[in-house]
Amino acid sequence: MTEEEARVWLSAHFDVSRETMARLERFVEILLAAMDEQNLIAESTRPHIWARHIVDSAQLLTHGNSAGEGAWVDLGSGAGLPGIVVACLSERPVLMVESRRKRIDFLNEAIALLNLPHASVFGGRVELVPPRAAGVISARAYAPLPRLLESAAHLSDKNTLWVLPKGRNAQNELEATRPSWQGVFHVEPSVTDADSAIIVAHAVKPVVRKKGRA
Numbered sequence: 568m569t570e571e572e573a574r575v576w577l578s579a580h581f582d583v584s585r586e587t588m589a590r591l592e593r594f595v596e597i598l599l600a601a602m603d604e605q606n607l608i609a610e611s612t613r614p615h616i617w618a619r620h621i622v623d624s625a626q627l628l629t630h631g632n633s634a635g636e637g638a639w640v641d642l643g644s645g646a647g648l649p650g651i652v653v654a655c656l657s658e659r660p661v662l663m664v665e666s667r668r669k670r671i672d673f674l675n676e677a678i679a680l681l682n683l684p685h686a687s688v689f690g691g692r693v694e695l696v697p698p699r700a701a702g703v704i705s706a707r708a709y710a711p712l713p714r715l716l717e718s719a720a721h722l723s724d725k726n727t728l729w730v731l732p733k734g735r736n737a738q739n740e741l742e743a744t745r746p747s748w749q750g751v752f753h754v755e756p757s758v759t760d761a762d763s764a765i766i767v768a769h770a771v772k773p774v775v776r777k778k779g780r781a
């Protein structure tokens with residue numbers, strides 16, 4: 568997907584007002600400017616930022632939009648991918664979780680500069696976020712699937728929709744979760760990379776009852 572095709576894809580899949588497009592353009596500027604201070608995206612992806620990062624994030628909304636009520640919780644948001652992009656394109660409350668200080672500061676600054684009052688940041692480890700049932704949980708380049716699900720189990724219930732972009736290992740990672748997680752798992756193609764996939768799931772961890780107890 569070229570940068571031009573990425574913009575066309577966005578307009579075709581979302582009701583992108585002039586204001587929303589301006590906000591996304593501004594986010595790209597803020598992200599690239601912050602690259603002078605910290606490594607937020609791979610240097611090699613700089614010229615392809617709309618396809619490799621903006622659309623790659625936005626496509627998660629095409630799956631997440633079908634979720635029920637509840638916040639969108641993005642684990643390991645880093646550069647705000649997909650959290651900030653989701654907040655630009657949707658009115659659902661977005662909570663980004665990030666543990667590294669400089670990235671927390673970047674995310675808070677981006678929220679303020681882009682005027683996204685429905686977005687917020689939990690600055691700390693995912694495992695320490697107070698329990699809640701998210702409507703959607705996303706996580707891009709955050710952790711392998713079994714650890715990812717484990718670390719955010721307390722943020723989900725049976726209605727939570729997990730929307731998880733994965734590389735070519737998606738199927739293997741899914742197999743590794745089978746013993747301990749149940750639910751409905753779909754593997755959807757990525758629109759930006761033929762080798763990547765998006766795991767879309769309603770997942771629950773079965774309660775293991777201790778032997779000898781009624």
Ligand SMILES: C[S@@+](CC[C@H](N)C(=O)[O-])C[C@H]1O[C@@H](n2cnc3c(N)ncnc32)[C@H](O)[C@@H]1O
Pocket residue numbers: 607608642643644645646647648649664665666667670691692693694706707708709718
């Ligand atoms: C490889 S980066 C990906 C960032 C972003 N999602 C993206 O796609 O560009 C992973 C991020 O997850 C954060 N992270 C890793 N483990 C975490 C944890 N347990 N709690 C919160 N953040 C975590 C790291 O600090 C880092 O910013």
